[in-house]
Amino acid sequence: MPVEPVIRVAYFPDSFHEVNGVAHTSRQFQEFARRRDWPFFCVRAGNRPEPLIVEGNLTTLEYPRGVFSVPLEKDLKFDPTWIGHLPSIVRYVGAFRPDVIHVTGPSEIGLLGSRIARWLRIPLAASWHTNLHEYAATRSRRLLNWLPQERAGEWAGFIERLALWLSIRFYRHAEVLFAPNPRLCDLLERRTRKRCLLMQRGIDADLFSPARRDREASDRDYVLGFVGRLSVEKNVRLLAKVQRELESQGIRNFRFRIVGHGSEEIWLRDHLPRAEFTGVLRGEALARAYAGMDLFVFPSHTDTFGNVVLEALASGVPAVVTPDGGPQSLVREGKTGLIAEDDGFSAAIAAILRDPVLHRNMGIAAREYAASASWDAVFEGVYSAYRSVLPDRAVGQSRFRRAD
Numbered sequence: 001m002p003v004e005p006v007i008r009v010a011y012f013p014d015s016f017h018e019v020n021g022v023a024h025t026s027r028q029f030q031e032f033a034r035r036r037d038w039p040f041f042c043v044r045a046g047n048r049p050e051p052l053i054v055e056g057n058l059t060t061l062e063y064p065r066g067v068f069s070v071p072l073e074k075d076l077k078f079d080p081t082w083i084g085h086l087p088s089i090v091r092y093v094g095a096f097r098p099d100v101i102h103v104t105g106p107s108e109i110g111l112l113g114s115r116i117a118r119w120l121r122i123p124l125a126a127s128w129h130t131n132l133h134e135y136a137a138t139r140s141r142r143l144l145n146w147l148p149q150e151r152a153g154e155w156a157g158f159i160e161r162l163a164l165w166l167s168i169r170f171y172r173h174a175e176v177l178f179a180p181n182p183r184l185c186d187l188l189e190r191r192t193r194k195r196c197l198l199m200q201r202g203i204d205a206d207l208f209s210p211a212r213r214d215r216e217a218s219d220r221d222y223v224l225g226f227v228g229r230l231s232v233e234k235n236v237r238l239l240a241k242v243q244r245e246l247e248s249q250g251i252r253n254f255r256f257r258i259v260g261h262g263s264e265e266i267w268l269r270d271h272l273p274r275a276e277f278t279g280v281l282r283g284e285a286l287a288r289a290y291a292g293m294d295l296f297v298f299p300s301h302t303d304t305f306g307n308v309v310l311e312a313l314a315s316g317v318p319a320v321v322t323p324d325g326g327p328q329s330l331v332r333e334g335k336t337g338l339i340a341e342d343d344g345f346s347a348a349i350a351a352i353l354r355d356p357v358l359h360r361n362m363g364i365a366a367r368e369y370a371a372s373a374s375w376d377a378v379f380e381g382v383y384s385a386y387r388s389v390l391p392d393r394a395v396g397q398s399r400f401r402r403a404d
């Protein structure tokens with residue numbers, strides 16, 4: 001039986017070293033290629049002194065973002081001058097001779113990757129990781145709060161539609177699309193008329209495990225956990241409402257564990273006296289933080305998947321999420337957690353805390369479900385999709401022709 005030739009991938013992620021879902025997925029993707037010993041070239045923003053490094057099958061190219069970068073979050077920026085690296089990136093990409101270029105969004109890096117693919121006539125794959133249109137709408141509402149509520153809502157709606165239109169224009173350039181949940185795949189296929197495949201997330205079930213729970217037996221409080229960016233689009237201010245409403249129902253034996261950083265941290269510290277703020281955690285420290293939770297509360301309406309929800313479930317921690325975005329597709333209603341609108345979020349949390357048998361069974365089911373998710377299966381599916389757009393190319397022997 002003939003062995004399929006290995007596909008050479010040039011990958012342009014929006015972020016790699018930061019603390020977010022795109023960066024986490026990108027690091028896992030690179031490690032998958034390393035394990036398989038498949039040729040993989042990652043072009044990204046970074047600050048190491050030597051931009052180009054070749055280590056076996058992996059080639060990485062890092063250029064720093066400059067002084068004109070626009071801050072988007074504490075550890076994430078957009079640099080309009082990054083285009084100045086275009087000549088050297090084209091040279092290195094040409095030397096690598098990729099069969100496909102994969103971008104993760106319309107950042108300065110993704111825009112360059114898309115342009116290089118068209119210029120060199122290389123098939124383009126694009127994955128949707130962030131609902132930028134919803135982020136834009138949420139943040140614009142905060143900036144427009146000086147307007148009458150109805151007028152602010154109209155402007156926010158216009159900004160959301162404009163951001164979505166611009167995003168769709170970007171993704172139309174790709175031959176194959178990926179999205180982390182079925183609703184987004186349907187949206188992309190309708191609006192771009194291109195094929196879209198699911199690209200969900202995997203989990204390290206050995207790292208994220210109930211076995212890492214190290215709480216003292218005397219600690220009888222319920223720990224309600226949140227992990228993620230502390231920003232307006234994560235709807236984190238709902239946690240203060242949760243605290244007030246649980247207290248009003250007579251539930252006081254709880255505290256919050258907040259893992260992450262962001263622009264809303266100061267407000268949360270002022271309004272969540274029951275909270276422990278750990279900052280950003282990684283590796284075993286993060287795994288212990290999850291395992292020490294009793295319930296994961298994730299009020300975001302904008303997440304496309306929710307890596308943190310999967311990590312909590314793998315740690316044996318049931319989750320309460322909203323019915324919007326990707327997290328609701330991870331939670332099996334009544335089995336691994338509950339799905340609730342903002343107005344019912346506190347009631348859902350209380351229902352679980354008041355039923356120890358339900359809480360225990362949800363934790364067992366959560367672990368069983370999440371432990372079956374595999375990063376290898378995710379990326380094997382991605383490579384299969386690459387092959388579907390390369391039927392007439394001699395994989396590994398691409399010949400570039402500059403577009404007119």
